[in-house]
Amino acid sequence: MILHLDKNFRPFNQKEIEFETFTFSGGEPHIRINTKINTEDDVTITHRLQSFNDFGILLMAIDALKNMGVTNIHLVIPYFPGARQDRVINTGEALSVKVYTNILNQQQLTSITIFDPHSDVTPALLNQCKVINNFDFIEQVTLQLPNNLLLISPDGGALKKIYKVAAHLKHYEVVECSKSRDLKTGKLSKFTVYSEDLKGQPCLIVDDICDGGGTFLGLAKELKAKNAGPIYLAVSHGIFSKGFDDLNKHFDKIFTTDAFSTLEPNANLIQIPIF
Numbered sequence: 608m609i610l611h612l613d614k615n616f617r618p619f620n621q622k623e624i625e626f627e628t629f630t631f632s633g634g635e636p637h638i639r640i641n642t643k644i645n646t647e648d649d650v651t652i653t654h655r656l657q658s659f660n661d662f663g664i665l666l667m668a669i670d671a672l673k674n675m676g677v678t679n680i681h682l683v684i685p686y687f688p689g690a691r692q693d694r695v696i697n698t699g700e701a702l703s704v705k706v707y708t709n710i711l712n713q714q715q716l717t718s719i720t721i722f723d724p725h726s727d728v729t730p731a732l733l734n735q736c737k738v739i740n741n742f743d744f745i746e747q748v749t750l751q752l753p754n755n756l757l758l759i760s761p762d763g764g765a766l767k768k769i770y771k772v773a774a775h776l777k778h779y780e781v782v783e784c785s786k787s788r789d790l791k792t793g794k795l796s797k798f799t800v801y802s803e804d805l806k807g808q809p810c811l812i813v814d815d816i817c818d819g820g821g822t823f824l825g826l827a828k829e830l831k832a833k834n835a836g837p838i839y840l841a842v843s844h845g846i847f848s849k850g851f852d853d854l855n856k857h858f859d860k861i862f863t864t865d866a867f868s869t870l871e872p873n874a875n876l877i878q879i880p881i882f
Contacts, residue, residue, distance in 0.1 A: 610672070612664060612665060618653060618683065625640070625642045626668070636664045640671050650677050651683060653682075681718045685720075685721065687721045688707050689703030690725035690728075712733065718737055722738075744864055748877075752811060755808055757811070759782050759784060761813075762786050765813065785801070786799070786826070795825055800833045803833070806834060814841075817844070818847075824853055840860075844866045851873055851876065865878055
């Protein structure tokens, strides 16, 4: 059986568990499961976590199932919260990813499936973790683009994964790039493309997350300065907190999945389901 906590995200076609959620006047999230469940059945919970309240509902759902006698609970959360905060940079900050993983590890779940994590830190900290890589997603993207495509790594953090993608796809060259970030202010600068002339070839920037998009906007300008052809963007988790107006000016097409949210139709955007 399956419990889809985000009603707009139903990746698996199984018998669904009926439920209702509500928030008490004090601000506490709560859930009530209305379907009778055989305690010997495996139950899979799916959710897209966009706030700590979403995380609270998830924890309530796990506890409710346990109170009903369910022992085998699987969790599918494509976007793992706090994954970008996988190290302490400035004094006084929390190691956010460890806060989330510690709480989930205490639930003693049968498995936890995540999609294209930001780094190796999340699966290292998370018990019973299953990782879905971005290979199929990027392959689907490349099938819609020219054959002489260049894969663009936006920074050093993306290098390891993009070379794995390139090895899987077999016939795409990788161009490495870098940027500088002020660790206190977050301001980006010094975008660098390590190629003197891209010779008009189409370029696909591949990364895991697009939040405000500053990295990709700065990089797109530098790619054009190096004679890039059409520029495309593929991100596994599309947050797009600042919308698409600026991104649409620099990218011929933007690709993402439904890992974080279901996006409104956009002529320049293609959203590819994970499952």
